[in-house]
Amino acid sequence: MTDESISEDGGALLPDWEPPEIDRSKAHPARIYDYLLGGKDNFDVDREAAEVALGLMPELRGMARVNRAFLGRAVRHLAEAGITQFLDIGTGIPGPGNTGEIARQVHPDARVVYVDYDPIVSAHSRALLSGADPALTAIVQADVREPKTILDNGTVHAILDFDRPVAVLMVALLHFVSDAEDAHAIAATFVDALAPGSALVVSHASEGHEPGKFGAARSGWNNATSQLVLRDREEIERFFTGTELLEPGVVIIPGWRPDHDLTDEERSLDYGHAAVGIKR
Ligand SMILES: C[S@@+](CC[C@H](N)C(=O)[O-])C[C@H]1O[C@@H](n2cnc3c(N)ncnc32)[C@H](O)[C@@H]1O
DSSP states (O other), rough: OOGGOOTOOOOSSSSSSSOOOSSSSSHHHHHHHHHHHHOOOOOOOHEEEEEEHHHTHHHHHHHHHHHHHHHHHHHHHHHHHHOOOEEEEEEOOOTTTTTHHHHHHHHTTTTEEEEOOHHHHHHHHHHTTTTTTTTTTTEOOTTSSSSHHHHTTTHHHHHTTTOOOEEEEEOGGGGGGGGTTHHHHHHHHHHSSTTOEEEEEEEEEEESSTTTTHHHHHHHTTTTTOOOOOHHHHHHHGGGSEEETTOOOOOEEEGOOOOOOOOOOOOOOOSSEEEEEEOO
16 A cells, blocks of 8 residues: 555545455445545445435535535534544544544644444545554444443543543434434433533434435435434434533534535535534
Protein backbone atom coordinates (compact mmCIF):
# COMPACT_ATOMS: atom_id res chain seq x y z
CA MET A 1 0.00 0.00 0.00
CA THR A 2 1.28 3.47 -0.75
CA ASP A 3 1.20 6.33 1.70
CA GLU A 4 -1.30 8.11 -0.57
CA SER A 5 -3.80 5.32 -0.20
CA ILE A 6 -3.91 5.41 3.60
CA SER A 7 -4.16 9.08 4.41
CA GLU A 8 -6.78 10.13 6.91
CA ASP A 9 -7.89 12.98 4.71
CA GLY A 10 -9.87 10.59 2.60
CA GLY A 11 -7.16 9.92 0.03
CA ALA A 12 -8.21 7.45 -2.61
CA LEU A 13 -8.62 3.91 -1.42
CA LEU A 14 -8.16 0.95 -3.65
CA PRO A 15 -6.22 1.90 -6.77
CA ASP A 16 -3.39 -0.44 -5.87
CA TRP A 17 -4.68 -2.36 -2.88
CA GLU A 18 -7.96 -3.51 -1.46
CA PRO A 19 -8.86 -5.52 1.63
CA PRO A 20 -10.12 -9.01 0.73
CA GLU A 21 -13.36 -8.49 2.73
CA ILE A 22 -14.61 -5.90 0.24
CA ASP A 23 -17.25 -7.34 -2.05
CA ARG A 24 -17.57 -5.43 -5.31
CA SER A 25 -20.57 -7.44 -6.49
CA LYS A 26 -23.30 -5.95 -4.25
CA ALA A 27 -24.29 -2.36 -3.64
CA HIS A 28 -23.53 -1.32 -0.12
CA PRO A 29 -25.30 1.45 1.86
CA ALA A 30 -22.12 3.04 3.23
CA ARG A 31 -20.53 3.13 -0.25
CA ILE A 32 -23.78 4.50 -1.75
CA TYR A 33 -23.61 7.26 0.89
CA ASP A 34 -19.96 7.81 -0.01
CA TYR A 35 -20.97 8.19 -3.68
CA LEU A 36 -23.73 10.66 -2.74
CA LEU A 37 -21.06 12.69 -0.93
CA GLY A 38 -18.83 12.70 -3.99
CA GLY A 39 -16.36 10.24 -2.39
CA LYS A 40 -14.08 7.78 -4.17
CA ASP A 41 -14.72 4.67 -2.11
CA ASN A 42 -17.51 3.17 -4.20
CA PHE A 43 -17.93 0.82 -7.15
CA ASP A 44 -20.16 0.67 -10.26
CA VAL A 45 -22.75 -1.39 -8.43
CA ASP A 46 -23.01 1.27 -5.68
CA ARG A 47 -23.23 4.12 -8.19
CA GLU A 48 -25.98 2.34 -10.12
CA ALA A 49 -28.02 1.76 -6.95
CA ALA A 50 -27.49 5.37 -5.90
CA GLU A 51 -28.68 6.64 -9.28
CA VAL A 52 -31.89 4.58 -8.99
CA ALA A 53 -32.54 6.09 -5.55
CA LEU A 54 -31.69 9.58 -6.80
CA GLY A 55 -34.26 9.13 -9.56
CA LEU A 56 -36.89 8.64 -6.85
CA MET A 57 -35.52 11.23 -4.43
CA PRO A 58 -33.14 13.73 -5.99
CA GLU A 59 -32.78 15.40 -2.57
CA LEU A 60 -30.72 12.43 -1.33
CA ARG A 61 -27.47 13.96 -2.51
CA GLY A 62 -28.26 17.23 -0.74
CA MET A 63 -29.32 15.34 2.39
CA ALA A 64 -26.02 13.43 2.49
CA ARG A 65 -24.10 16.67 2.02
CA VAL A 66 -25.94 18.64 4.73
CA ASN A 67 -25.72 15.69 7.08
CA ARG A 68 -21.93 15.39 6.70
CA ALA A 69 -21.62 19.17 7.05
CA PHE A 70 -23.61 19.02 10.30
CA LEU A 71 -21.21 16.38 11.61
CA GLY A 72 -18.31 18.69 10.83
CA ARG A 73 -19.90 21.73 12.51
CA ALA A 74 -20.85 19.73 15.61
CA VAL A 75 -17.38 18.17 15.99
CA ARG A 76 -15.68 21.53 15.45
CA HIS A 77 -17.96 23.24 17.96
CA LEU A 78 -17.37 20.57 20.60
CA ALA A 79 -13.61 20.52 20.01
CA GLU A 80 -13.49 24.30 20.32
CA ALA A 81 -15.49 23.96 23.54
CA GLY A 82 -12.69 21.74 24.89
CA ILE A 83 -13.77 18.17 24.10
CA THR A 84 -10.81 16.07 22.96
CA GLN A 85 -12.41 12.58 22.91
CA PHE A 86 -14.88 11.33 20.31
CA LEU A 87 -16.80 8.05 20.00
CA ASP A 88 -18.21 8.05 16.47
CA ILE A 89 -20.79 5.26 16.17
CA GLY A 90 -22.11 4.39 12.72
CA THR A 91 -19.07 6.00 11.18
CA GLY A 92 -19.63 4.98 7.59
CA ILE A 93 -16.60 5.26 5.35
CA PRO A 94 -14.41 7.93 6.97
CA GLY A 95 -13.79 10.06 3.90
CA PRO A 96 -12.95 13.76 3.77
CA GLY A 97 -14.30 15.72 6.74
CA ASN A 98 -14.25 12.69 9.02
CA THR A 99 -14.41 13.18 12.77
CA GLY A 100 -10.68 12.80 13.43
CA GLU A 101 -9.75 15.18 10.65
CA ILE A 102 -12.00 17.95 12.01
CA ALA A 103 -11.23 17.36 15.70
CA ARG A 104 -7.45 17.40 15.07
CA GLN A 105 -7.65 20.75 13.33
CA VAL A 106 -8.49 22.02 16.84
CA HIS A 107 -6.67 19.45 19.05
CA PRO A 108 -3.88 17.66 17.17
CA ASP A 109 -3.92 14.95 19.84
CA ALA A 110 -7.70 14.39 19.81
CA ARG A 111 -8.69 10.78 20.45
CA VAL A 112 -11.23 9.14 18.18
CA VAL A 113 -12.82 5.69 18.15
CA TYR A 114 -14.79 4.80 15.04
CA VAL A 115 -17.49 2.15 15.54
CA ASP A 116 -19.53 0.51 12.82
CA TYR A 117 -21.20 -2.90 12.78
CA ASP A 118 -20.50 -3.49 9.16
CA PRO A 119 -17.37 -5.50 8.26
CA ILE A 120 -17.19 -3.77 4.87
CA VAL A 121 -17.12 -0.35 6.53
CA SER A 122 -14.50 -1.59 8.99
CA ALA A 123 -12.36 -2.82 6.12
CA HIS A 124 -12.58 0.54 4.33
CA SER A 125 -11.89 2.35 7.63
CA ARG A 126 -8.84 0.24 8.40
CA ALA A 127 -7.46 0.98 4.96
CA LEU A 128 -8.21 4.71 5.13
CA LEU A 129 -7.00 5.17 8.70
CA SER A 130 -4.11 2.75 8.91
CA GLY A 131 -1.65 5.64 8.83
CA ALA A 132 -3.22 7.18 11.94
CA ASP A 133 -1.49 7.11 15.34
CA PRO A 134 -2.76 3.93 17.08
CA ALA A 135 -2.57 5.71 20.44
CA LEU A 136 -5.14 8.23 19.24
CA THR A 137 -7.37 6.34 16.78
CA ALA A 138 -9.10 2.97 16.82
CA ILE A 139 -11.66 1.17 14.71
CA VAL A 140 -14.07 -1.14 16.47
CA GLN A 141 -16.60 -3.38 14.78
CA ALA A 142 -19.66 -3.44 17.04
CA ASP A 143 -23.43 -3.03 16.96
CA VAL A 144 -24.98 0.00 18.66
CA ARG A 145 -27.98 -2.18 19.52
CA GLU A 146 -25.67 -3.89 22.01
CA PRO A 147 -24.34 -0.79 23.80
CA LYS A 148 -22.40 -2.75 26.40
CA THR A 149 -20.23 -4.32 23.71
CA ILE A 150 -19.08 -0.79 22.92
CA LEU A 151 -19.03 0.67 26.43
CA ASP A 152 -17.12 -2.32 27.87
CA ASN A 153 -14.83 -2.76 24.87
CA GLY A 154 -11.12 -2.86 25.78
CA THR A 155 -10.02 -1.03 22.64
CA VAL A 156 -12.53 1.76 23.30
CA HIS A 157 -11.16 2.14 26.84
CA ALA A 158 -7.57 2.06 25.66
CA ILE A 159 -8.25 5.25 23.67
CA LEU A 160 -11.03 7.02 25.58
CA ASP A 161 -11.16 7.95 29.27
CA PHE A 162 -14.82 7.92 30.32
CA ASP A 163 -14.01 9.83 33.52
CA ARG A 164 -13.51 12.84 31.26
CA PRO A 165 -15.92 14.33 28.67
CA VAL A 166 -16.50 12.25 25.56
CA ALA A 167 -18.60 13.28 22.58
CA VAL A 168 -20.74 10.37 21.39
CA LEU A 169 -21.76 10.76 17.75
CA MET A 170 -24.77 8.93 16.37
CA VAL A 171 -25.01 10.79 13.10
CA ALA A 172 -27.44 9.28 10.60
CA LEU A 173 -27.45 6.10 12.71
CA LEU A 174 -30.48 5.78 14.97
CA HIS A 175 -32.96 5.65 12.07
CA PHE A 176 -31.54 2.16 11.48
CA VAL A 177 -32.69 1.13 14.97
CA SER A 178 -36.41 0.40 15.45
CA ASP A 179 -38.66 1.13 18.41
CA ALA A 180 -38.86 -2.63 18.99
CA GLU A 181 -35.08 -2.57 19.39
CA ASP A 182 -35.57 0.34 21.80
CA ALA A 183 -33.55 3.02 20.10
CA HIS A 184 -34.30 5.49 22.94
CA ALA A 185 -33.05 3.11 25.66
CA ILE A 186 -29.86 2.61 23.64
CA ALA A 187 -29.18 6.35 23.51
CA ALA A 188 -29.95 6.58 27.26
CA THR A 189 -27.41 3.84 28.03
CA PHE A 190 -24.69 5.91 26.38
CA VAL A 191 -25.77 9.13 28.09
CA ASP A 192 -25.75 7.34 31.48
CA ALA A 193 -22.18 6.13 30.90
CA LEU A 194 -20.80 9.60 30.18
CA ALA A 195 -19.10 12.06 32.54
CA PRO A 196 -20.58 15.54 33.00
CA GLY A 197 -19.56 17.85 30.15
CA SER A 198 -19.88 15.02 27.63
CA ALA A 199 -21.94 15.46 24.48
CA LEU A 200 -24.46 13.54 22.42
CA VAL A 201 -24.62 14.37 18.71
CA VAL A 202 -27.55 12.98 16.70
CA SER A 203 -28.92 13.46 13.23
CA HIS A 204 -31.89 11.38 12.14
CA ALA A 205 -34.17 10.93 9.12
CA SER A 206 -37.75 12.32 9.19
CA GLU A 207 -40.66 12.36 6.72
CA GLY A 208 -40.08 15.91 5.55
CA HIS A 209 -42.49 17.96 3.47
CA GLU A 210 -43.15 15.18 0.98
CA PRO A 211 -44.18 12.16 3.05
CA GLY A 212 -43.39 8.82 1.46
CA LYS A 213 -40.43 10.06 -0.53
CA PHE A 214 -37.74 8.56 1.69
CA GLY A 215 -39.50 5.20 1.77
CA ALA A 216 -39.72 5.13 -2.02
CA ALA A 217 -36.06 6.02 -2.44
CA ARG A 218 -35.05 3.30 -0.04
CA SER A 219 -36.81 0.72 -2.21
CA GLY A 220 -34.40 1.80 -4.95
CA TRP A 221 -31.57 0.00 -3.21
CA ASN A 222 -33.73 -2.35 -1.21
CA ASN A 223 -31.43 -5.32 -1.42
CA ALA A 224 -28.55 -3.28 -0.06
CA THR A 225 -29.97 -1.30 2.79
CA SER A 226 -31.42 -2.01 6.18
CA GLN A 227 -34.72 -0.72 7.54
CA LEU A 228 -35.12 3.02 7.81
CA VAL A 229 -37.28 4.32 10.67
CA LEU A 230 -38.43 7.90 10.15
CA ARG A 231 -39.01 9.82 13.41
CA ASP A 232 -40.49 13.27 13.99
CA ARG A 233 -38.86 16.17 15.83
CA GLU A 234 -40.35 15.23 19.22
CA GLU A 235 -39.24 11.61 18.96
CA ILE A 236 -35.75 12.77 18.03
CA GLU A 237 -35.67 15.22 20.94
CA ARG A 238 -36.34 12.30 23.31
CA PHE A 239 -32.91 10.85 22.42
CA PHE A 240 -31.44 13.79 24.35
CA THR A 241 -33.09 12.95 27.67
CA GLY A 242 -30.46 13.53 30.39
CA THR A 243 -28.70 16.24 28.39
CA GLU A 244 -29.21 19.94 27.91
CA LEU A 245 -29.72 20.85 24.27
CA LEU A 246 -27.42 23.44 22.81
CA GLU A 247 -29.11 26.21 20.86
CA PRO A 248 -31.00 26.01 18.53
CA GLY A 249 -32.30 22.66 19.85
CA VAL A 250 -33.64 20.01 17.46
CA VAL A 251 -33.89 21.54 13.99
CA ILE A 252 -33.72 20.47 10.37
CA ILE A 253 -30.17 19.28 9.70
CA PRO A 254 -28.88 22.25 7.67
CA GLY A 255 -30.36 24.60 10.28
CA TRP A 256 -28.09 23.52 13.16
CA ARG A 257 -25.74 26.48 13.60
CA PRO A 258 -25.22 27.01 9.87
CA ASP A 259 -21.99 28.72 8.87
CA HIS A 260 -23.72 30.61 6.04
CA ASP A 261 -27.18 31.90 5.13
CA LEU A 262 -29.19 28.85 4.13
CA THR A 263 -30.10 28.63 0.48
CA ASP A 264 -33.69 27.88 -0.54
CA GLU A 265 -32.55 24.40 -1.49
CA GLU A 266 -31.03 23.80 1.95
CA ARG A 267 -34.18 25.12 3.63
CA SER A 268 -36.20 22.55 1.68
CA LEU A 269 -34.00 19.67 2.92
CA ASP A 270 -36.25 18.92 5.87
CA TYR A 271 -36.03 15.13 5.62
CA GLY A 272 -34.11 14.91 8.88
CA HIS A 273 -33.39 16.64 12.19
CA ALA A 274 -30.23 17.18 14.22
CA ALA A 275 -29.13 18.44 17.62
CA VAL A 276 -26.32 18.39 20.16
CA GLY A 277 -26.91 17.86 23.88
CA ILE A 278 -24.49 18.31 26.79
CA LYS A 279 -24.64 16.13 29.87
CA ARG A 280 -24.58 18.38 32.95
C1 LIG B 1 -25.62 6.79 6.62
S1 LIG B 1 -24.15 6.15 7.32
C2 LIG B 1 -23.67 7.51 8.34
C3 LIG B 1 -22.19 7.82 8.29
C4 LIG B 1 -21.73 8.99 9.16
N1 LIG B 1 -22.14 8.84 10.53
C5 LIG B 1 -22.26 10.29 8.62
O1 LIG B 1 -23.32 10.71 9.06
O2 LIG B 1 -21.65 10.90 7.74
C6 LIG B 1 -24.78 5.01 8.55
C7 LIG B 1 -23.75 4.03 9.09
O3 LIG B 1 -24.32 3.38 10.24
C8 LIG B 1 -23.92 2.04 10.26
N2 LIG B 1 -24.88 1.27 11.08
C9 LIG B 1 -26.18 0.98 10.78
N3 LIG B 1 -26.72 0.25 11.78
C10 LIG B 1 -25.74 0.09 12.73
C11 LIG B 1 -25.71 -0.57 13.99
N4 LIG B 1 -26.77 -1.23 14.45
N5 LIG B 1 -24.56 -0.54 14.71
C12 LIG B 1 -23.46 0.11 14.21
N6 LIG B 1 -23.44 0.74 13.03
C13 LIG B 1 -24.56 0.74 12.28
C14 LIG B 1 -23.92 1.63 8.79
O4 LIG B 1 -23.08 0.51 8.56
C15 LIG B 1 -23.40 2.91 8.12
O5 LIG B 1 -22.00 2.85 7.95
